[in-house]
Amino acid sequence: xxxxxxxxxxxxxxxxxxxxxxxxxxxxxxxxxxxxxxxxxxxxxxxxxxxxxxxxxxxxxxxxxxxxxxxxxxxxxxxxxxxxxxxxxxxxxxxxxxxxxxxxxxxxxxxxxxxxxxxxxxxxxxxxxxxxxxxxxxxxxxxxxxxxxxxxxxxxxxxxxxxxxxxxxxxxxxxxxxxxxxxxxxxxxxxxxxxxxxxxxxxxxxxxxxxxxxxxxxxxxxxxxxxxxxxxxxxxxxxxxxxxxxxxxxxxxxxxxxxxxxxxxx
Amino acid sequence: xxxxxxxxxxxxxxxxxxxxxxxxxxxxxxxxxxxxxxxxxxxxxxxxxxxxxxxxxxxxxxxxxxxxxxxxxxxxxxxxxxxxxxxxxxxxxxxxxxxxxxxxxxxxxxxxxxxxxxxxxxxxxxxxxxxxxxxxxxxxxxxxxxxxxxxxxxxxxxxxxxxxxxxxxxxxxxxxxxxxxxxxxxxxxxxxxxxxxxxxxxxxxxxxxxxxxxxxxxxxxxxxxxxxxxxxxxxxxxxxxxxxxxxxxxxxxxxxxxxxxxxxxx
Numbered sequence: 001x002x003x004x005x006x007x008x009x010x011x012x013x014x015x016x017x018x019x020x021x022x023x024x025x026x027x028x029x030x031x032x033x034x035x036x037x038x039x040x041x042x043x044x045x046x047x048x049x050x051x052x053x054x055x056x057x058x059x060x061x062x063x064x065x066x067x068x069x070x071x072x073x074x075x076x077x078x079x080x081x082x083x084x085x086x087x088x089x090x091x092x093x094x095x096x097x098x099x100x101x102x103x104x105x106x107x108x109x110x111x112x113x114x115x116x117x118x119x120x121x122x123x124x125x126x127x128x129x130x131x132x133x134x135x136x137x138x139x140x141x142x143x144x145x146x147x148x149x150x151x152x153x154x155x156x157x158x159x160x161x162x163x164x165x166x167x168x169x170x171x172x173x174x175x176x177x178x179x180x181x182x183x184x185x186x187x188x189x190x191x192x193x194x195x196x197x198x199x200x201x202x203x204x205x206x207x208x209x210x211x212x213x214x215x216x217x218x219x220x221x222x223x224x225x226x227x228x229x230x231x232x233x234x235x236x237x238x239x240x241x242x243x244x245x246x247x248x249x250x251x252x253x254x255x256x257x258x259x260x261x262x263x264x265x266x
Numbered sequence: 267x268x269x270x271x272x273x274x275x276x277x278x279x280x281x282x283x284x285x286x287x288x289x290x291x292x293x294x295x296x297x298x299x300x301x302x303x304x305x306x307x308x309x310x311x312x313x314x315x316x317x318x319x320x321x322x323x324x325x326x327x328x329x330x331x332x333x334x335x336x337x338x339x340x341x342x343x344x345x346x347x348x349x350x351x352x353x354x355x356x357x358x359x360x361x362x363x364x365x366x367x368x369x370x371x372x373x374x375x376x377x378x379x380x381x382x383x384x385x386x387x388x389x390x391x392x393x394x395x396x397x398x399x400x401x402x403x404x405x406x407x408x409x410x411x412x413x414x415x416x417x418x419x420x421x422x423x424x425x426x427x428x429x430x431x432x433x434x435x436x437x438x439x440x441x442x443x444x445x446x447x448x449x450x451x452x453x454x455x456x457x458x459x460x461x462x463x464x465x466x467x468x469x470x471x472x473x474x475x476x477x478x479x480x481x482x483x484x485x486x487x488x489x490x491x492x493x494x495x496x497x498x499x500x501x502x503x504x505x506x507x508x509x510x511x512x513x514x515x516x517x518x519x520x521x522x523x524x525x526x527x528x529x530x531x532x
Binding site: 011109159164 | 273277281285370371372373374375376377378395396399400403404406407425426429430431432433
């Protein structure tokens with residue numbers, strides 16, 4: 001396992017690998033890897049000759065009142081998890097390597113990303129699209145793996161790659177869950193034991209609504225109300241949004257001060 | 267000479283060339299090639315094994331009241347000019363290949379490009395940055411050649427490449443001028459004979475101001491006034507802006523209905 005901290009090293013390593021005939025898989029993460037990330041890495045390892053995991057807590061995608069400083073970090077463990085999952089490289093640049101002159105003077109904006117997460121977190125998807133564009137440019141031609149837990153992000157990244165013709169195939173991967181349904185997330189580490197228990201409300205609300213939809217309920221307002229009511233019954237939970245989109249139910253809920261998102265096919 | 271009209275063809279051709287050890291030069295243009303473009307192509311041919319000239323009148327960088335429909339086009343002649351200058355490929359995609367679903371859902375914005383051309387042409391540089399990002403992604407690792415006549419555009423493209431880590435070396439090339447100093451531009455073809463005569467006012471104003479600066483005049487307001495007064499004396503000319511920036515004098519002038527820009531080191 002090699003750990004790189006400079007973008008030009010990553011570029012050179014992956015160029016050399018491709019020149020030698022290898023295919024490249026890229027798994028962009030903010031680190032603090034959990035089983036969901038592990039599944040992305042294993043999928044990439046299965047489909048490509050060399051997998052690079054990037055670990056970068058991207059300041060651009062955090063709002064001023066968000067948890068950038070508190071975001072959990074543990075590079076040593078991330079390297080271990082990536083290694084065990086079969087990755088060949090970890091790229092973990094300091095902020096100064098990615099943005100040497102402060103916030104970049106170039107912003108990538110994806111249309112239609114201003115609702116849901118985009119509405120609750122203004123500028124969030126500009127920050128995501130900008131850092132992903134930069135990572136794609138450093139990595140070069142590859143397959144890139146993103147989890148469906150961040151459903152809207154997956155759409156943003158797909159559109160970014162398609163509309164700007166990046167030489168990247170974006171691969172969406174199913175959400176990995178704990179035994180009780182809670183979607184794996186680095187932010188789960190913030191939860192107290194009581195909050196951890198309460199956090200199951202997201203999956204309970206989503207799966208109940210999905211069941212109702214598959215049983216024939218086709219009024220989005222009714223499906224949404226089901227989710228809203230289930231979240232309302234959980235004392236530690238505060239709803240941010242509950243949305244019914246074509247084929248997808250989406251939920252953002254605060255458990256105490258921890259904001260969690262999840263989604264399910266409908 | 268091969269003429270390609272699909273982005274995936276361009277990508278494949280240039281990938282194959284690089285795989286065979288060739289270096290690639292890219293000359294992005296809006297076509298109707300003049301001697302200025304010819305100089306870009308020859309510079310690229312001198313510095314790279316394979317030069318690709320792109321010919322695409324990019325709708326994104328034209329305002330609603332601008333000359334998109336009237337913009338001069340002559341692909342047959344462009345291919346001839348590119349061939350004579352030593353290019354190996356011309357990429358001339360239809361709008362439907364570049365933007366198959368209409369205007370792209372992704373916009374690239376470069377900070378600090380909202381004055382001068384950016385102020386006179388709102389959205390212009392977003393359109394430039396977006397199409398250049400897409401062309402860079404289709405072309406892959408290369409050197410890319412841009413003329414200094416579009417001074418601000420050169421800055422935008424340099425910043426785009428650097429801040430998003432495109433695998434592209436941006437090369438700026440000196441402005442090519444007619445014998446009387448008028449900067450070569452596809453838009454010169456709009457000028458009537460009388461307007462063509464009047465259009466020399468840009469270079470006259472710039473070179474007089476540059477001379478004053480090199481003779482010791484160091485008050486930007488005085489240098490600017492020199493340019494403004496010279497333009498004012500030309501009956502067919504209307505000043506859009508005259509600016510003195512560190513080391514650079516910039517001018518935008520309407521000659522009749524034709525808007526021309528030029529600049530000179532100070």
